[in-house]
Amino acid sequence: DAGVIQSPRHEVTEMGQEVTLRCKPISGHDYLFWYRQTMMRGLELLIYFNNNVPIDDSGMPEDRFSAKMPNASFSTLKIQPSEPRDSAVYFCASSLWGGQPQHFGDGTRLSIL
């Protein structure tokens, strides 16, 4: 079975550039989550969607971050403009419904120079 698919796996770009991370959740999963992982702060929830609708974006660090889910099989996380402190691994996860385990993709390793 296909798991959560994220792209790109690695992204290196200069500060000030726009970055777009992509996620395809597991088919049939109603919940989609975006996380950021750093050594200092661990895994942080940025935003999550239920049936394509953003439910809680309180973890989004700044207005430079935005996320969309135009349909049940695709979501994007965008950073504009990017800054060096945004360097981290970004994970997408999905779950069948709220009471079920979240299944994670293998992440996008983002480096902002």
Next chain:
Amino acid sequence: GESVGLHLPTLSVQEGDNSIINCAYSNSASDYFIWYKQESGKGPQFIIDIRSNMDKRQGQRVTVLLNKTVKHLSLQIAATQPGDSAVYFCAETVQGGSEKLVFGKGMKLTVNP
């Protein structure tokens, strides 16, 4: 506040030994707990979960114990193998609530051959 923490940041064991990874949680309302395993360069992988109406749950070579009285969770790995080397996270949530998972900071398990 709501938090999940791990007692041991690192654990080194010999192949074939049993491993025990501990986790403390502070939200007495949490009723669903999950253990994840994260290998280098990959996303967290679901291992086992437990709901608050249970004290113990067993999987293949893994057992999770829940002590609600002292808000403590543990993961036991039997006959630890080199492939078990990874970072382990516990996570908690309140089902029917925000659907957010609160993750601990992680503990690195190293299995020596």
